[in-house]
Structure formats: C-alpha cells, structure tokens
Amino acid sequence: MRPESGQVLHFSEDPSLTRFVPHLAATARQPGEYVWAVDWSRSPDYWFPRQCPRVMAWTISGTTDEDRERIIGPGCGVRVHAVEYGWLERMRTVELYAYRFDAGPFQQFGEDGEGRGIAMVATEPVVPLGPAERVGDLFELHERAGIALRVLPNLWSFWDAVTTSSLEWSGIRLRNALKRSVQ
Template sequence: MRPPAGQVLHFSEDPHITRFAPPGSLSPYVWALNAEQAPAYWFPRDCPRVLAWPGPRTTVADRGLLQDHRVHAIEYGWLGRLRTVLLYAYRFDARPFRPLGTPDPYAMVATEAVQPLGPPEPVGDLLALHERAGIELRLLPSLWKLHDLVAASSLQFSCIRMRNADASA
C-alpha cells in the first residue's frame, strides 16, 4: 500500500483517529510517508526491523550482500504479530507536509493539525504486501548482525525500533 501522487500515508493500529495534531514539544510533527517511504512501516508499530537497499553510491560488492534488491528483516519472534496485526492506512493531502531528513528524507511531516481524506483503510496481509512489492522479507534470530553489516556498508538502510530487538542472540 503506497499513496498516489499528491497524497501521503500514516500507518496505525488504531482505526479511530479523526484528527492528527502535533503532540507537543517532544515531537512537534504529524508524521506521514510518501510512496518511497511507505514500505518501512508495513509492520506492527513496535516491531524492530532492519531495512536495506542499494543506492546510487552502493558498491558492487555491497550490492551482492542483498542480491541487488531491497531487503526487510525482522526477528522470528515477531512473525506471529506481523501475520495477525490489523494495520490501517490514513490518507492525507500531501500539501501540508514537507520532507524530513537530508539528503534522503525518511518521513514527511506537518507542523499543523491535519484531517484524513477519509476513513482509514485496512492494509491487509503484510507478507503478501512485501511479496507484491518485490521486497525480500528475512527472518533472523537477532537483527544485530545485519544491523552492524549494513551500517558498515555502502548500502542505504534504516533500522527502526531497535530498542525492541533481541540483544541475547
């Protein structure tokens, strides 16, 4: 599930939100995602994940680490939750949002309250969503080795909710 041009998405497990407003000084933003960023959030909210993909500056050797395609990885312990979570997508007009992060934005943010364009849409089967998008989903006992590998490489990557990753493996 990706937004069309002119829209951004916010993913949530809560289907009852009617208005999104910046929560305050700790986070002065309403967060959303464009089409490129959306796959990073095809997961339960607290699920730790490592996402990696080749970019324009990725070396030939590092492209081989991923067989030259996008990879998302989670821990085995999160597979059941990934398969059963009810995730919803809220659609917004993109105009109040601006990119956050340079040189490669990782989110879209608004500093004012925004209302969804309509009711939230169920995202559906997250495994099937990855498959249709051509994103390899890897299951690992722990994410930390992959985290360290991609962080030391020339790959583009994102590591999300790592505070919830298994540190014992």
C-alpha cells in the same frame, strides 16, 4: 499500500482516528511537535506492526555490487527488510491501517543518502482524506513490491553489516529487538 500522487500516508493500528494533532513523539530524538507521515518511497518501512523492530536496506547510486549481493542477496532485487522470528506471528495477525493525507501541509523531514526525505511532517492539525484503510497481508505487500523479507534469530549482526555497507539503511524500533548475542 502506498500513497497516490499528491498524498502521504500515516500507518496505525488504530482505525478510529479522525484528526491528527502535532505532538512530541515519545521516541523523538529532535525537538518539535509534528504529525508524522511517509511518502511513496518510505511507505514500506511501515509495513510492520508498530512496535516491531526492523532493519531495512536498499541500493542507492553508490552501492557496490558486492554489498548488494552480500546484504540483499543474489536475485533479491534492490531492497531487503529483516525482522526477528519472534515477530512473525504478530506480522501475520496485526490489523494495520493507513490514513491518506493531502501532501500539501507536509514538508520533508531529514534526508537520506540520495537527498530524499526520511519522513514527511506537518506542524498543524490535519484531517485524513477518508477513513482508515486496512493495509492487509504484510507478507503479500513485501512480495508484490519485490522486497526481500529476511527472518533472523537476532537483528544485530545484520544491523552491523548493513550500517557499514554502501547501501542506504534504516532501523526502526530497535530498542524492542532481542539483546545482542555474546559470541
């Protein structure tokens, strides 16, 4: 589930929304009220239940072969996502929806290591182009996109490896992850 040209997506477990109004997100680390959405490249970051902690990593122009093999894995493409075992059932059963928006009112927010936006934001109310679309099987989405999906007992060792590598990375809802293991 990705946006078409000239569109951005907002993912939600609520299929009844008809108008999105800028607000200060409860998890915001920056000031400002926004409607949040994502473009084609960042859509896979949201192929998860909303509260699911996840770590994602992907290659960029400066990624070393060693880091790609070590983090993503041999023959596993250019992107990997990781979740904890405790979220597998929720990933199987969640009813996730995508709202399509005209990209016109949205502007890039932040920047990754390749100069691409990490999100798209609107500062005015926006109305979806149509009703919410059911996203479908999250495992199948990952498979069709060629994204390796790793399931781990705990995300923190993987997070540490990813954030010290030459890959681009993102962590979402990590406050919901299990506590770090003491070794």
